[in-house]
Amino acid sequence: MEREGSKRTYYPLYLDLYGKRCIVVGGGQIAERKTRGLIEGGADRVTIISPIVTPGLAKMAELGSIRWERREYQEKDVTGATLVFAATDSRTVNEKIVRDGRAAGALLNQADEAADGDFIVPAAVRRGAMLLSVSTGGMSPTLAMRIRGELERRYGEPYAWWIERLGELRKIVLKEEGIAQQAKRDMLRGASDEAVLDLQGERRSPQREEETIEAWMSRLARQACHDGGLDGT
Numbered sequence: 416m417e418r419e420g421s422k423r424t425y426y427p428l429y430l431d432l433y434g435k436r437c438i439v440v441g442g443g444q445i446a447e448r449k450t451r452g453l454i455e456g457g458a459d460r461v462t463i464i465s466p467i468v469t470p471g472l473a474k475m476a477e478l479g480s481i482r483w484e485r486r487e488y489q490e491k492d493v494t495g496a497t498l499v500f501a502a503t504d505s506r507t508v509n510e511k512i513v514r515d516g517r518a519a520g521a522l523l524n525q526a527d528e529a530a531d532g533d534f535i536v537p538a539a540v541r542r543g544a545m546l547l548s549v550s551t552g553g554m555s556p557t558l559a560m561r562i563r564g565e566l567e568r569r570y571g572e573p574y575a576w577w578i579e580r581l582g583e584l585r586k587i588v589l590k591e592e593g594i595a596q597q598a599k600r601d602m603l604r605g606a607s608d609e610a611v612l613d614l615q616g617e618r619r620s621p622q623r624e625e626e627t628i629e630a631w632m633s634r635l636a637r638q639a640c641h642d643g644g645l646d647g648t
């Protein structure tokens with residue numbers, strides 16, 4: 416069905432690509448960038464299809480992080496794929512990949528005419544489990560890159576450490592029986608407040624680093640108890 420107007424609206428989501436077949440057709444700079452993004456994003460079944468590839472892609476194939484099929488694209492290549500990237504320098508070939516991929520039930524990214532694909536790739540900053548991403552909806556990749564640079568400077572490496580710690584704490588707190596829901600929420604909010612305060616200085620506070628998750632949890636529980644009642648009464 417034809418959409419009204421030319422503007423697209425996108426839905427953000429984070430994909431777990433582990434074990435899923437991802438196909439990149441083409442072996443130039445664009446294919447290399449998409450492939451690196453896939454590997455950084457946890458994809459372990461990436462296949463490149465191209466007669467020629469960049470030295471970077473050749474190295475990745477040699478190291479076994481990707482598979483390289485040294486030939487031109489064929490229709491059967493998209494069978495069983497979750498994601499397909501059409502990144503050749505031929506508009507006709509890219510369009511064929513998009514048609515075949517759709518028919519095979521894959522989601523398509525088309526490098527030369529993004530508006531014809533199913534998804535676009537945002538600029539990303541990773542800090543441990545935290546993933547910040549920026550898209551301009553394909554309007555200005557250059558601006559997306561610039562904002563990514565700003566985010567990189569604003570959200571430094573210490574975030575990775577804090578996010579891991581907050582995740583560990585959350586797992587324990589949520590499992591704990593005998594603590595009211597509200598108190599659990601207060602504890603988790605208190606913990607993220609402490610993280611933000613510490614991160615505002617962009618440095619780790621040594622005493623926080625030494626405190627075990629269990630000691631941290633007791634301290635937050637005492638505080639929640641003091642502020643509102645731990646058993647929900």
Ligand SMILES: C[C@@]1(CC(=O)O)C2=NC(=C\c3[nH]c(c(CCC(=O)O)c3CC(=O)O)Cc3[nH]c(c(CC(=O)O)c3CCC(=O)O)/C=C3\N/C(=C\2)[C@@H](CCC(=O)O)[C@]3(C)CC(=O)O)/[C@H]1CCC(=O)O
Binds near residue numbers: 524556
């Ligand atoms: C974010 C990032 C992710 C990634 O690709 O992994 C990404 N482009 C990146 C780099 C980059 N892109 C371009 C240059 C050279 C120019 C420069 O340096 O300015 C460089 C730099 C380089 O090559 O080094 C130009 C460009 N880009 C597109 C076209 C074709 C067209 O518009 O038709 C042209 C040529 C026309 C032009 O010049 O505009 C198309 C797309 N590029 C997108 C994403 C999608 C929209 C994202 C959004 O919504 O904003 C979209 C639509 C499709 C897609 O690919 O999904 C990654 C940055 C990673 C990082 O550094 O953070």
Ligand SMILES: NC(=O)c1ccc[n+]([C@@H]2O[C@H](COP(=O)([O-])OP(=O)(O)OC[C@H]3O[C@@H](n4cnc5c(N)ncnc54)[C@H](O)[C@@H]3O)[C@@H](O)[C@H]2O)c1
Binds near residue numbers: 443444465487502
């Ligand atoms: N998405 C983006 O960010 C972005 C940015 C700039 C350009 N582009 C567009 O992306 C496309 C790729 O750019 P590039 O710089 O990587 O191109 P490139 O010319 O460096 O590489 C093209 C690759 O496609 C391969 N190829 C050609 N025909 C093929 C076939 N039939 N089967 C398999 N592989 C085939 C070639 O071997 C080569 O490796 C271009 O159309 C370009 O306009 C996209």
